[in-house]
Amino acid sequence: MYTEICERAGIRYPIFAFSHCRDVVAAVSLAGGLGVLGTTRYSPEQLDRELSWLDRKLEGRPYGVDLIFGGESAPEPEALDQSARLPEGHRRFVASLIDRLQIPRSGGHAIEQFGVGRNLVMTARHAQELCEVTLRHPVRLLASALGPAPGEIVEQAHARGMLIAGLVGRVEHVRRHLFGGSDLLVATGTEAGGHCGEIGVMALVPQVVAAAGPIPVLAAGGIATGSQIAASLALGAQGVWTGSIWLTTTESDLDPLIKQKLLAARSLDTIRSRAMTGKPSRQLLNAWIEAWHQPGAPDPLPAPWQGMLNEGALVGAYEQGMTSVMGTPVGQGVGMMNTEDSVRDVFYRLLEGYGVAAERCQAVYSASINQA
Ligand SMILES: Cc1cc2nc3c(=O)[nH]c(=O)nc-3n(C[C@H](O)[C@H](O)[C@H](O)COP(=O)(O)O)c2cc1C
Structure with a gap:
């Protein structure tokens, strides 16, 4: 499955793996794919430590970093101080939920320990600080979720030889990313864990491939x-961008209680919801999200206000290990994630499965040629 993007990214297999966990990122890059570190839970100092660790561990092998710039709507930190202005009705709803679900008050330590809370409220300034750290490391790929990266960042990244990847959820996003200097597009279907659009991969990928022209596309x-x-390669993609499957690997630092929930979950147990961050994001269904979807619940606020509303309660739930409320973004592929295996085993299973499928297609094709 060696495609042009392998050459450009300096990898053996076009399997890109998004993870917040450095061990997963390193293991994927060591296996010949490209690990991409998600940054939302890190402070700039923490991110610097994680990237320095990756630099040492990977000894020049490529890895990537994913930043959420948030588009024009991400407010500055000063705006966040206006949390007192969150609508009264929404505050009352959250207070009643905290009561009903018996969520204890947060001591605050889950923010440092797990990054819970920090990942709910992303600001332009925080993204900028994380970006400055990233640009100091030998990162091969800089991914930009929720809109293209600002022009001056693209310029600096390109000057350092980095590739820019843009995540797109509909074909209308393609132009913006190409205009913004993306070298690679990730066509993210509605099946995906985390922020996603409404179009399925099967319909989205061929449209993005056609609109992208010579720019390579990954399916996600x-x-x-x-x-x-x-199937993704057959649709015209040059590779795949994955996230959820790495959550249940042995290397993943996901809370073991949530790992167990994922291993038991079916594809139906995810929901695309604005309840967590204010932007539509596919999550494992839990009592907190369910409550926001009940008749009479208020409409979730736009980002970042919805994240701010949730923050205290969710941090409290994590600190107490309340599995009914704890969750994670995860995609519909969760129904196929049934055993906890090492990253290496998962990676080689993907390669093996690809080989079997490619041979199957080849056999069908040959049989039809012979028939003709
Ligand atoms: C736990 C989790 C957190 C995610 N956080 C981000 C993020 O911060 N930035 C981002 O660009 N994508 C994020 N994503 C989405 C991934 O980049 C990717 O598009 C998605 O995982 C692909 O679909 P899959 O999960 O079904 O493999 C996240 C996905 C998961 C599962």
Whole structure:
């Protein structure tokens, strides 16, 4: 499955793996794919430590970093101080939920320990600080979620030889990213864990490929098997961008209680919801999200206000290990994530599955040629 993007990214297999966990990122890059570190839970100092660790561990092998710039709407920190202005009705709803679900008050330590809370409220300034740290490291790929990266950052990244990847959820986003200097597009279907659009991968990828012209496209969303990689390549993608499947690996630092929930979950147990951050994001269904979808619940606020509303309660739930309220972004592929295996085993299973699927397609093709 060696495609042009392998050459450009300096990797052996076009399997990109998004994870907040440096061990997963390192293991994927060591296996021949490209690990991409998600940054939302880190302070700039923490991110610097994680990237320095990756630099040492990978000894020049490529890895990537994912930043959320948040588009024009991400407010500055001063705006966040206006939390007192969160609508009264929403505050009352959250207070009643905290009561009903018996969520204890947060001591605040889960923010440092797990980054819970920090990942709910992303500001332009925080993204900028994380970006400055990133640009000091030998990062091969800089991914920009929720809109293209600002022009001056793209320029600096390109000057350092980095590739820019843009995540797109509909074909209308393609132009903005190409205009913004993206070298690579990630067509993210509605099946995907985290922020996602409404279009399925099967319909989205060919449209993005056609609109992207010579710019390579990766398929993302619900990918958990090698046969889906073969399908993605058949749709015109040059590779795949994965996230969820790495959550249940042995290397993943996800809370073990949530890992167990994921291993038991079916594809139906995820929901695309604005309840967590204010932007539509696919999550594991839990009591907190469910409550926001009940009749009579207020409409979630736009980002970042919704995240601010949730922050205290969710941090409290994490600190107490309340599994009914704890959750994670995860895609519909969760129904295929049933055992906890090492990153290496998952990676090689993908390669093997791809080989079987490619041979199957080849056999069908050969049989039809012979028939003709
Ligand atoms: C736990 C989790 C957190 C995520 N956080 C981010 C993020 O901060 N930035 C981002 O660009 N994408 C994020 N994503 C989305 C991934 O980049 C990717 O698009 C998605 O995982 C692909 O779909 P899949 O999860 O079905 O493999 C996240 C995904 C998961 C599962």
